[in-house]
Amino acid sequence: MRRALIGTLSLALLTATCTGDRQPEGDSTAVTPGYGGTVVVAYLAEASSMNTFVSIDEFSQELQSYALFTTLLKYDEELNPIPYLAQRWDTAAAGDGLVLTFYLQDDVTWHDGTPTTAYDVKFTFDRIKDPGTAYPRAARFAAYDSAVVRDSFTVALFLKRHSGFLESWISVPPMPAHILGNVPAADLRLHPFGTANPVGNGPFRFVEHRPGEHWVFEANPGFPESLGGRPFLDRLVYRVITEPTTSLASLLNGEIDVYISVEPSQVTQIEESSDTRLITYPTRSYTFINWNSRRPLFRDAVVRRALTLAIDRQRILESVKNGLGTLALGSVPPFHWAFHQTLQPLPYDPDSAQALLAAAGWIDSDGDGIREREGVRASFELRTNPNTTREDILTLVQGDLAEVGVEVRPRVQEAQSLAMDITSAERRFDAFVLGWVTEFRLDDRSLFACSQIDGPYQWASYCNPRVDEILAQVTSLDDRSVTLPLWREYQEIIQQDQPYTFLYYDVRANGTRERVLNVRMDMRGSLTNVKDWYIESNETGIAPGGKE
Amino acid sequence: MTSYVARRLLQAVPLLFGVLTLVFIFMHVAPGDPTALYMRPDVDPAVLEQMRRNWGLDQPLYIQYFRWIASFLTGDFGFSLTQNRPVSDILLERVPNTLILSGTSLLLIFAIGIAIGIVQAVRQYSTMDNVLTVGALFIYSMPSFWLGLMLILIFAYKVHQLDWWPEFLKFPASGVTSTNYDLFGAGQKLGDRIRHLVLPSIALGVSSAASVARYMRSSMLEVIRQDYIRTARAKGVPERSVILKHALKNALLPIITLLGLYLPFLFSGAVLVEYVFSWPGMGRTIVDAIYQRDYPTVMATSFIFAALVVVANLIADILYALVDPRIRYE
Numbered sequence: 001m002r003r004a005l006i007g008t009l010s011l012a013l014l015t016a017t018c019t020g021d022r023q024p025e026g027d028s029t030a031v032t033p034g035y036g037g038t039v040v041v042a043y044l045a046e047a048s049s050m051n052t053f054v055s056i057d058e059f060s061q062e063l064q065s066y067a068l069f070t071t072l073l074k075y076d077e078e079l080n081p082i083p084y085l086a087q088r089w090d091t092a093a094a095g096d097g098l099v100l101t102f103y104l105q106d107d108v109t110w111h112d113g114t115p116t117t118a119y120d121v122k123f124t125f126d127r128i129k130d131p132g133t134a135y136p137r138a139a140r141f142a143a144y145d146s147a148v149v150r151d152s153f154t155v156a157l158f159l160k161r162h163s164g165f166l167e168s169w170i171s172v173p174p175m176p177a178h179i180l181g182n183v184p185a186a187d188l189r190l191h192p193f194g195t196a197n198p199v200g201n202g203p204f205r206f207v208e209h210r211p212g213e214h215w216v217f218e219a220n221p222g223f224p225e226s227l228g229g230r231p232f233l234d235r236l237v238y239r240v241i242t243e244p245t246t247s248l249a250s251l252l253n254g255e256i257d258v259y260i261s262v263e264p265s266q267v268t269q270i271e272e273s274s275d276t277r278l279i280t281y282p283t284r285s286y287t288f289i290n291w292n293s294r295r296p297l298f299r300d301a302v303v304r305r306a307l308t309l310a311i312d313r314q315r316i317l318e319s320v321k322n323g324l325g326t327l328a329l330g331s332v333p334p335f336h337w338a339f340h341q342t343l344q345p346l347p348y349d350p351d352s353a354q355a356l357l358a359a360a361g362w363i364d365s366d367g368d369g370i371r372e373r374e375g376v377r378a379s380f381e382l383r384t385n386p387n388t389t390r391e392d393i394l395t396l397v398q399g400d401l402a403e404v405g406v407e408v409r410p411r412v413q414e415a416q417s418l419a420m421d422i423t424s425a426e427r428r429f430d431a432f433v434l435g436w437v438t439e440f441r442l443d444d445r446s447l448f449a450c451s452q453i454d455g456p457y458q459w460a461s462y463c464n465p466r467v468d469e470i471l472a473q474v475t476s477l478d479d480r481s482v483t484l485p486l487w488r489e490y491q492e493i494i495q496q497d498q499p500y501t502f503l504y505y506d507v508r509a510n511g512t513r514e515r516v517l518n519v520r521m522d523m524r525g526s527l528t529n530v531k532d533w534y535i536e537s538n539e540t541g542i543a544p545g546g547k548e
Numbered sequence: 549m550t551s552y553v554a555r556r557l558l559q560a561v562p563l564l565f566g567v568l569t570l571v572f573i574f575m576h577v578a579p580g581d582p583t584a585l586y587m588r589p590d591v592d593p594a595v596l597e598q599m600r601r602n603w604g605l606d607q608p609l610y611i612q613y614f615r616w617i618a619s620f621l622t623g624d625f626g627f628s629l630t631q632n633r634p635v636s637d638i639l640l641e642r643v644p645n646t647l648i649l650s651g652t653s654l655l656l657i658f659a660i661g662i663a664i665g666i667v668q669a670v671r672q673y674s675t676m677d678n679v680l681t682v683g684a685l686f687i688y689s690m691p692s693f694w695l696g697l698m699l700i701l702i703f704a705y706k707v708h709q710l711d712w713w714p715e716f717l718k719f720p721a722s723g724v725t726s727t728n729y730d731l732f733g734a735g736q737k738l739g740d741r742i743r744h745l746v747l748p749s750i751a752l753g754v755s756s757a758a759s760v761a762r763y764m765r766s767s768m769l770e771v772i773r774q775d776y777i778r779t780a781r782a783k784g785v786p787e788r789s790v791i792l793k794h795a796l797k798n799a800l801l802p803i804i805t806l807l808g809l810y811l812p813f814l815f816s817g818a819v820l821v822e823y824v825f826s827w828p829g830m831g832r833t834i835v836d837a838i839y840q841r842d843y844p845t846v847m848a849t850s851f852i853f854a855a856l857v858v859v860a861n862l863i864a865d866i867l868y869a870l871v872d873p874r875i876r877y878e
Contacts, residue, residue: 038728048632051632131598134596136586137590140590142592195631195633211633212833214727216730241826243826245700245824246721246722246824246825248705249700249704250704253721254708416580417578420580423587436588446589446590455593456593
């Protein structure tokens with residue numbers, strides 16, 4: 001059935017190209033998946049590299065995982081690991097550790113024709129473990145020890161059991177050993193494989209990369225049927241468009257099909273246009289205010305809680321994000337299995353905030369509108385990096401805290417010099433607004449563990465022995481039913497102690513042309529099911545107006 | 549003349565070295581380094597240390613400096629630390645894009661500016677002169693990035709929704725070529741490139757054209773009052789020939805100096821316009837590289853910019869000698 005459709009469609013494509021306008025294809029109004037067409041996806045940042053040893057940015061990762069390569073495992077919609085390149089796996093105890101064996105698909109080939117085998121997996125693993133590679137996510141494999149090839153399609157890994165040990169393999173596609181095998185670890189980063197001629201084994205193969213402009217991929221006709229077969233689209237183009245207004249115009253005039261991460265102010269225009277629709281999904285990124293608890297003002301958890309109560313987070317969300325977000329209560333994203341479903345974020349309650357501040361000894365005794373205690377004024381510098389959303393947050397927080405007698409001095413600082421100040425062991429700051437992107441496999445130890453107090457990311461200088469215990473357990477145990485109560489307790493403690501004032505989780509909005517169908521975007525990413533996307537079958541892959 | 553050019557080029561050498569040394573110092577004094585891209589809680593700080601070692605950033609500053617100078621003198625610009633490829637590849641790709649954009653704008657600036665200036669001078673104080681003066685001032689006051697956004701809004705979006713609007717006046721909003729460029733024939737390719745060039749070069753050039761028009765008008769007015777113009781008219785030379793032959797050549801002299809001044813101005817303007825139109829040129833490259841502390845890329849792009857400015861000034865001086873026989877370089 002599918003094959004029959006290709007004929008019809010390519011014919012339609014041919015006619016359309018010749019006459020240069022849209023031809024209705026018979027009277028068929030029913031929409032059936034058909035092959036063909038180009039989809040252009042645009043985002044404001046470049047996908048830096050298709051070399052998984054190097055890249056860490058979001059869309060390098062997505063293009064690698066969902067288009068160019070196949071990962072051993074992927075997530076289902078509930079974030080459970082499911083087979084992909086590995087058709088199954090098993091585990092066995094070995095000494096005090098674990099042997100994890102992956103049984104690979106035997107019909108996946110690299111786009112140059114070489115089969116993908118267990119040797120590729122071992123090669124990738126060995127390079128990840130080699131410190132010379134400087135693999136950014138090496139920490140994910142810290143509890144992994146070694147890999148052994150059992151046969152061409154079976155590979156065994158030795159590791160210590162820890163939470164989400166399978167999840168280490170999601171978003172790490174094996175790299176081709178026959179191409180990169182002889183490259184010294186330290187030279188992998190600069191190898192042209194990453195930017196000029198990557199060879200993948202996924203549903204799409206590489207066509208062209210013009211850095212800063214676009215990546216072009218085309219359907220891989222040899223992608224195994226057992227993994228879903230050839231993608232419907234002929235071509236997938238990833239374009240870099242830096243200016244949001246330009247992206248919007250390009251989406252509305254049909255130059256691009258998917259505009260990733262629409263500005264909150266552009267949402268209405270996309271919803272109102274009959275050619276486009278908006279797809280939203282929750283992300284793993286949250287925005288927060290970090291309090292430096294080495295400062296007298298922020299030392300007391302009661303004060304930090306009072307500050308949170310005094311800040312109208314709902315209004316911040318409405319005004320800076322047009323409501324595209326969810327109020328946050330901790331670092332666990334709302335869609336995550338570990339999320340505390342019954343806990344509510346602290347309310348906006350300036351009266352309680354005033355009472356708490358007074359109870360903690362912060363009183364305005366000289367009548368200048370600012371509270372003091374023991375000669376210290378409740379006045380601090382709140383910083384952020386240049387980013388309009390965050391700059392607006394500074395202003396709103398300044399207004400809210402002035403109401404409760406706390407003075408905020410906003411300061412916008414260049415990103416890298418701000419990073420220097422906050423990661424320095426002396427913690428040269430009072431408070432700042434920034435955002436984090438969490439991993440699916442949560443690990444907050446570098447943010448809140450006592451042992452990390454001088455580490456680069458323990459910005460709150462927060463230390464609570466119970467939190468340490470919980471974080472140690474939830475990262476070492478692998479049974480979700482055991483760790484869930486611990487995760488819940490953790491979120492309750494963090495709510496109580498407020499090392500951060502958690503503001504909101506981002507909801508991402510992507511503008512999509514109506515002609516692109518079967519698009520699923522969720523917390524796993526914007527391109528999660530890109531190989532199942534197809535163009536409305538009476539369309540032709542030529543954008544209206546014949547601009548392509 | 550040749551010795552003059554040689555002397556000027558020789559003089560440029562210490563200048564360029566000074567620029568490079570200053571850029572090197574400023575870049576390394578600025579807080580942070582290229583590993584900042586990888587600063588996340590799930591990235592082990594030891595990995596960042598390893599990256600610094602792999603990139604030689606753990607060496608003392610003066611060693612890094614001499615290493616860079618040494619490899620630069622052998623024509624090796626090194627590797628971009630954020631784009632993971634040779635800097636020379638980046639330059640080969642981006643320099644032509646910026647030159648095409650600035651070159652087109654420059655043509656536009658002088659063609660439009662000179663034409664309007666002449667018309668205004670010849671019809672001084674007429675309604676046309678006043679309208680053009682106000683118009684030129686209006687355009688001159690528009691920032692290029694804002695003008696760019698307005699052009700996109702109108703010519704890359706609004707007119708696409710009008711059925712009666714001619715197809716060839718609907719422009720793309722961004723990029724150098726269309727997505728299916730590699731599938732086009734030769735003629736179609738050229739057309740596609742030109743269509744992509746129209747809006748950005750207007751955005752970049754039009755305000756300078758307005759100022760060239762102002763200069764041209766006053767320069768032309770000054771020349772028309774000269775005795776030899778009156779003589780030419782008295783001899784019965786047709787007005788058209790008086791203006792375009794006798795007056796124009798002399799009125800152009802001060803304009804040519806502007807050429808040398810406008811090129812650096814265009815390069816800096818290109819930074820904003822390239823951003824708005826997603827034009828993959830040098831401007832965007834250098835700004836991104838500075839934010840990400842991609843030292844080798846910043847060094848190489850600043851060198852190219854500095855060299856282009858030196859060359860542009862030299863060209864302006866040479867042109868000056870060519871059009872004005874009174875000026876001789878020994």
